[in-house]
Amino acid sequence: MKIQVIEEKCQGHNRCFVVAPDLFELDDYGYAHATNGGQVPPGEEEKARLAIENCPENAIIVIEE
Amino acid sequence: MVAEKTPPAPPPERAPVTDWKTDYEIFDAGYIKDPFPVWDEIRSSECPVAHSDRHLGSWMPTRYEDLFAIAQDIQHFSSRDVLVAPFGVEQGYEPEEGQEFAEVAAPPITADPPLHTWTRKLLLPPFSMKSVAKWEQLTRDHCNDLIDAFIEKGECDGAIEYAQQIPPYVIAAMLGVEKGMVPTFTEWVREVLEQGFANPEAAAQARIQMLTFLWGHIQDRRANPGDDLISYLAQAEVDGAPIPDQHILGTGFLIVVAGIDTTWSSIGSALWHLAQNPADRQHIIDHPEMVNTAIEELLRAYSPVTMARYVAEDVDYKGCPMKEGERVVMNFPAANRDPEKFPDADKVVIDRAKNPHIAFGAGIHRCAGSNLARMEMRVSVQEFLRRIPDFELADPENVTWAGGQVRGPRSMRVKFPAGGKA
Numbered sequence: 328m329k330i331q332v333i334e335e336k337c338q339g340h341n342r343c344f345v346v347a348p349d350l351f352e353l354d355d356y357g358y359a360h361a362t363n364g365g366q367v368p369p370g371e372e373e374k375a376r377l378a379i380e381n382c383p384e385n386a387i388i389v390i391e392e
Numbered sequence: 393m394v395a396e397k398t399p400p401a402p403p404p405e406r407a408p409v410t411d412w413k414t415d416y417e418i419f420d421a422g423y424i425k426d427p428f429p430v431w432d433e434i435r436s437s438e439c440p441v442a443h444s445d446r447h448l449g450s451w452m453p454t455r456y457e458d459l460f461a462i463a464q465d466i467q468h469f470s471s472r473d474v475l476v477a478p479f480g481v482e483q484g485y486e487p488e489e490g491q492e493f494a495e496v497a498a499p500p501i502t503a504d505p506p507l508h509t510w511t512r513k514l515l516l517p518p519f520s521m522k523s524v525a526k527w528e529q530l531t532r533d534h535c536n537d538l539i540d541a542f543i544e545k546g547e548c549d550g551a552i553e554y555a556q557q558i559p560p561y562v563i564a565a566m567l568g569v570e571k572g573m574v575p576t577f578t579e580w581v582r583e584v585l586e587q588g589f590a591n592p593e594a595a596a597q598a599r600i601q602m603l604t605f606l607w608g609h610i611q612d613r614r615a616n617p618g619d620d621l622i623s624y625l626a627q628a629e630v631d632g633a634p635i636p637d638q639h640i641l642g643t644g645f646l647i648v649v650a651g652i653d654t655t656w657s658s659i660g661s662a663l664w665h666l667a668q669n670p671a672d673r674q675h676i677i678d679h680p681e682m683v684n685t686a687i688e689e690l691l692r693a694y695s696p697v698t699m700a701r702y703v704a705e706d707v708d709y710k711g712c713p714m715k716e717g718e719r720v721v722m723n724f725p726a727a728n729r730d731p732e733k734f735p736d737a738d739k740v741v742i743d744r745a746k747n748p749h750i751a752f753g754a755g756i757h758r759c760a761g762s763n764l765a766r767m768e769m770r771v772s773v774q775e776f777l778r779r780i781p782d783f784e785l786a787d788p789e790n791v792t793w794a795g796g797q798v799r800g801p802r803s804m805r806v807k808f809p810a811g812g813k814a
Binding site: 338339340341342344345353355356357377380381382383384 | 460513516517519520521522684688745746747748749750752754755756758762763
């Protein structure tokens with residue numbers, strides 16, 4: 328599974344980082360970026376989906392199932 | 393510090409509301425206490441964007457989809473005026489000509505791009521999750537000091553003696569001003585926002601006192617910089633130039649006004665809910681690892697903040713002819729109870745996993761202090777439950793609420809088995 332944070336949509340709610348701290352990192356302004364080039368390690372898919380579902384800006388997308 | 397006061401004005405006489413869909417009154421006492429049935433009525437009607445001629449006219453969306461869309465459309469919906477009603481119109485109040493600090497705005501909350509862009513960028517780093525974590529221990533210690541003051545009595549006012557004491561203490565510490573200012577901050581914020589719509593003269597006075605106070609601190613930090621938030625703003629540069637005092641003043645004003653009664657309202661509402669729901673208390677106690685999930689659900693169900701937007705150009709929004717200069721009441725709390733978006737929207741589901749609520753707004757004006765608010769809420773709930781796991785409302789009928797712009801309990805007697813000081 329591969330995910331991406333759409334930069335123009337992220338407003339720094341930080342919800343993804345709280346539910347999946349291994350899959351996202353925050354910059355100094357609080358904007359989120361996917362770690363590991365967006366590659367979700369096996370077993371972490373559920374957390375990735377939780378992050379997607381909790382983003383109020385719909386800023387996280389799955390680019391590869 | 394605080395000059396003589398204008399006594400609070402009695403609430404203005406208003407015609408009773410006959411139809412909430414076409415004549416809503418956001419300052420109605422019954423609505424403030426229990427707004428949920430009104431939102432459901434409007435939301436499920438053929439026109440989920442209500443209109444009212446009161447307070448010079450406004451529109452009020454109630455569906456998640458509409459609130460989200462309007463928050464994103466900054467071309468038509470400006471933030472130049474974010475108050476839910478114009479100040480002083482009902483009282484015929486007009487500010488004196490040339491009033492001190494009249495031109496001070498509160499960027500970035502009152503700004504549109506391009507001013508919004510750099511003023512927000514300036515504010516985000518000190519309110520990031522990492523920066524806010526530095527204030528967690530101070531917050532936790534303060535919560536325990538507050539609890540020590542009433543735990544032996546077996547009762548307290550959860551709003552006045554607890555919730556309301558936490559945010560002004562943290563904000564004062566962050567700004568690097570003396571702790572003794574906490575009661576004054578509280579008073580100013582209540583006068584400016586909570587009571588301002590009913591008493592615009594006192595609000596204007598409080599605003600001037602607050603700005604005068606901040607002005608003095610800005611001058612002081614220019615000369616003697618420290619590691620506080622005012623020093624950070626005073627030392628920051630944009631495009632190689634220092635930030636004008638006037639701007640720091642506006643942003644400082646925003647930090648005080650927006651960082652205090654919003655968060656104490658959410659802490660108060662959380663305690664109000666937990667006092668009446670032992671199973672939810674137990675859930676948080678038994679599952680400390682799920683505290684963030686619980687806090688998000690309390691934020692969704694009892695979102696404190698309603699903002700406004702100013703219609704910048706005529707627009708037809710889903711058949712609503714919105715005219716330039718009209719106000720849109722951004723009812724984020726109603727959006728968060730939309731059953732189309734949230735199953736069992738009217739219930740607190742304390743372990744709700746899917747919860748993309750917009751209690752902090754959406755789009756470019758997402759609350760810059762959301763990380764701070766969440767930290768204060770989590771710590772205050774954790775410490776209260778740790779020390780007082782079993783509590784209930786002593787007098788449920790006499791809980792008083794404030795509302796309009798910021799909704800939350802203002803007095804709330806709570807009783808519990810007496811405990812010992814830490």
